[in-house]
Amino acid sequence: MSHQQTVAVNGHNGHSARPKVLIPEKVSPDGLALLNESLEVHERQGLSADELHEIIGGYDALIVRSETKCTASLLAAGKKLRVVARAGVGVDNVDLDAATKLGIIVVNSPQGNINAAAEHTIALLMAVARNVGAASLSLKGGKWERSKLVGIEVKGKTLGILGLGKVGLTVARAAGGLGMKLSAFDPYANPALAAAANVEIVPTMDELFEQADFLTIHTPMIASTKGLIGSAELSKMKPTARVLNVARGGIVDESALLEALEAGTIAGAGIDVFTSEPPKPGDTASKLIQHPKVVATPHLGASTMEAQENVSIDVCEQVLSILSGQLPRSAVNAPIILPEEYRTLRPFVTLLEKMGSLYTQHFSPSNTASQLRTTFDLTYEGSLASANTTKPLFAAFVKGLLSPISSPDSLNINIVNAELVAKERGLLVNESRSRDRVEQEGYSASVTLRARLDPRSSSASRTRRTEISTANPASAGERRKKIEEQVITGFVSHNTPYISRLGRFTTSFVPEGTMLICRNYDEPGKIGVVGAKLGKAGVNIRSMTVAPIETGGEEVGVTAGDGGAGEGGAEGAKQREALMILGLDRAVDDVVRKSLIGEEGMLEVSVVVL
Numbered sequence: 001m002s003h004q005q006t007v008a009v010n011g012h013n014g015h016s017a018r019p020k021v022l023i024p025e026k027v028s029p030d031g032l033a034l035l036n037e038s039l040e041v042h043e044r045q046g047l048s049a050d051e052l053h054e055i056i057g058g059y060d061a062l063i064v065r066s067e068t069k070c071t072a073s074l075l076a077a078g079k080k081l082r083v084v085a086r087a088g089v090g091v092d093n094v095d096l097d098a099a100t101k102l103g104i105i106v107v108n109s110p111q112g113n114i115n116a117a118a119e120h121t122i123a124l125l126m127a128v129a130r131n132v133g134a135a136s137l138s139l140k141g142g143k144w145e146r147s148k149l150v151g152i153e154v155k156g157k158t159l160g161i162l163g164l165g166k167v168g169l170t171v172a173r174a175a176g177g178l179g180m181k182l183s184a185f186d187p188y189a190n191p192a193l194a195a196a197a198n199v200e201i202v203p204t205m206d207e208l209f210e211q212a213d214f215l216t217i218h219t220p221m222i223a224s225t226k227g228l229i230g231s232a233e234l235s236k237m238k239p240t241a242r243v244l245n246v247a248r249g250g251i252v253d254e255s256a257l258l259e260a261l262e263a264g265t266i267a268g269a270g271i272d273v274f275t276s277e278p279p280k281p282g283d284t285a286s287k288l289i290q291h292p293k294v295v296a297t298p299h300l301g302a303s304t305m306e307a308q309e310n311v312s313i314d315v316c317e318q319v320l321s322i323l324s325g326q327l328p329r330s331a332v333n334a335p336i337i338l339p340e341e342y343r344t345l346r347p348f349v350t351l352l353e354k355m356g357s358l359y360t361q362h363f364s365p366s367n368t369a370s371q372l373r374t375t376f377d378l379t380y381e382g383s384l385a386s387a388n389t390t391k392p393l394f395a396a397f398v399k400g401l402l403s404p405i406s407s408p409d410s411l412n413i414n415i416v417n418a419e420l421v422a423k424e425r426g427l428l429v430n431e432s433r434s435r436d437r438v439e440q441e442g443y444s445a446s447v448t449l450r451a452r453l454d455p456r457s458s459s460a461s462r463t464r465r466t467e468i469s470t471a472n473p474a475s476a477g478e479r480r481k482k483i484e485e486q487v488i489t490g491f492v493s494h495n496t497p498y499i500s501r502l503g504r505f506t507t508s509f510v511p512e513g514t515m516l517i518c519r520n521y522d523e524p525g526k527i528g529v530v531g532a533k534l535g536k537a538g539v540n541i542r543s544m545t546v547a548p549i550e551t552g553g554e555e556v557g558v559t560a561g562d563g564g565a566g567e568g569g570a571e572g573a574k575q576r577e578a579l580m581i582l583g584l585d586r587a588v589d590d591v592v593r594k595s596l597i598g599e600e601g602m603l604e605v606s607v608v609v610l
């Protein structure tokens, strides 16, 4: 939006009642200057939590960095609050659920400090390679220890990049300029961008660990990346390798890294982020910081003049947009649908988001690169075919596809940016409409997703969440066969989304909460086996649907069970199959899931959270 955007509202006395914005932290003045024209700007650093609580009720907008804790109670006290803007990326200091419930839009600046974080990574890379920290300390201590401080060159060495997103790619481009060889592991990287940056995408994390002379971490901090690099992973690396973390504390297990440094199985580390910031004296992070082979900085990745200017301008423009009734460009929690389309499309928005998430968790491999080569065809059937716009449905689907593999603070998908995000992530989503009568009697509209995998990717496909039983030769032997199409159909009844087809199976279940999806031979006793295992693990079954295999009909090119693991199933097998879908009251750990796979006649088991 233009900086001249008017947000002033006339009060009843005819005077301009300008909306008020509170800034309790140091935010660069470049953005704040944009606000002064139309808002009343109050910079109040050093407020206690109680003081903030007392005055927040008078403000329409709040701009923070990482220090202000935007708790549910603070947000609730902000009776007029319409927007919380985070001048940076991470929104872990903002209670997003509370903000969403209160209708407060939370925005951030997902691009503004990328370059700063990447440059800081390069700074740590060089500092670790040339012992810059230790040398500086030694010299300041009055010593002259040239022979003790001999380093290594990075030219010709391999940089292993874990997470080839915005920061990872920027690091790659810079490291390429230093003459480094570049390898990356990222199941969802854009192959075209990787190739353009001369990055070789390796198919497994282990290959990355084995190759890397320097390993640099650039994944989000989400459940699946917490402790991603532990003792087992570090032991796969060369003893001469160095580890860099400018992403988030906790992705690398601090105790494991400390042990590896002490044992000499890892040669050094450059660390900007810690599990607890600031680290407490005596804790593992503090010991790491003190370690002679570590160069450490106090979360300085984004701390450059330029980045602070960028994020300040970015979020201040968004505050102006929101206060003048427009959509922000980087909303973390904003509804992804415009008000006028809300009523008609809202239940289908929920359905599409669930279908996307179900696809990623059930069908899509998460430790290989095959989602890159998937084409998604969405068909809106029945009355949905006449919708004025399907943009909110498209955005919800893309959001659903990506949410299981992204941190909430980096997933800013709305109808404004969904196409761009899909393009950036290499997702090809086609939409079409069909006025044909929908399959579910009594319902006027449904949506079918057909995901077509490029045959090149199918041989290596294996999802972490779906396991294939090796106890069933009929299915294991078919793994090499390719899956050309995976299908999910859904519909809405009384505002509730239902899945009516999953792979080859006709079914009807509400996609909600933790669900266990088992494909098995249709034989007596299977339900009992699953129930007993779950019961032993203390997991209650809330709901259960059993779907017999869909026979005949329109199945095109599907050669594997329901295709859950992206691998071959029982083509040509005479035995009937069934799909069992259980709603659970809590998560199922890997031990239970794997033990189910070992059961006779059990072909695939996946756990999805919807």
Ligand SMILES: NC(=O)c1ccc[n+]([C@@H]2O[C@H](COP(=O)([O-])OP(=O)(O)OC[C@H]3O[C@@H](n4cnc5c(N)ncnc54)[C@H](O)[C@@H]3O)[C@@H](O)[C@H]2O)c1
Residues within 6 Å of the ligand: 089, 090, 110, 113, 114, 117, 162, 163, 164, 165, 166, 167, 168, 185, 186, 187, 188, 189, 218, 219, 220, 221, 224, 225, 246, 247, 248, 272, 273, 299, 300, 301, 302, 303, 405, 406, 410
């Ligand atoms: N130190 C700082 O001050 C600072 C500044 C900016 C960003 N960051 C952090 O840097 C990290 C990267 O930020 P970004 O903007 O590049 O995020 P991004 O979302 O653009 O990229 C993250 C990438 O990680 C990939 N990924 C997810 N799970 C993975 C896994 N298990 N294995 C391999 N790859 C996986 C995703 O596919 C994605 O491509 C984030 O943790 C962010 O919070 C830190």
Ligand SMILES: O=C(O)[C@H](O)COP(=O)(O)O
Residues within 6 Å of the ligand: 065, 066, 067, 087, 088, 089, 090, 091, 113, 299, 301, 302, 303
């Ligand atoms: O999340 C971020 O943007 C970075 O980690 C930087 O945070 P900061 O604004 O606290 O420096």
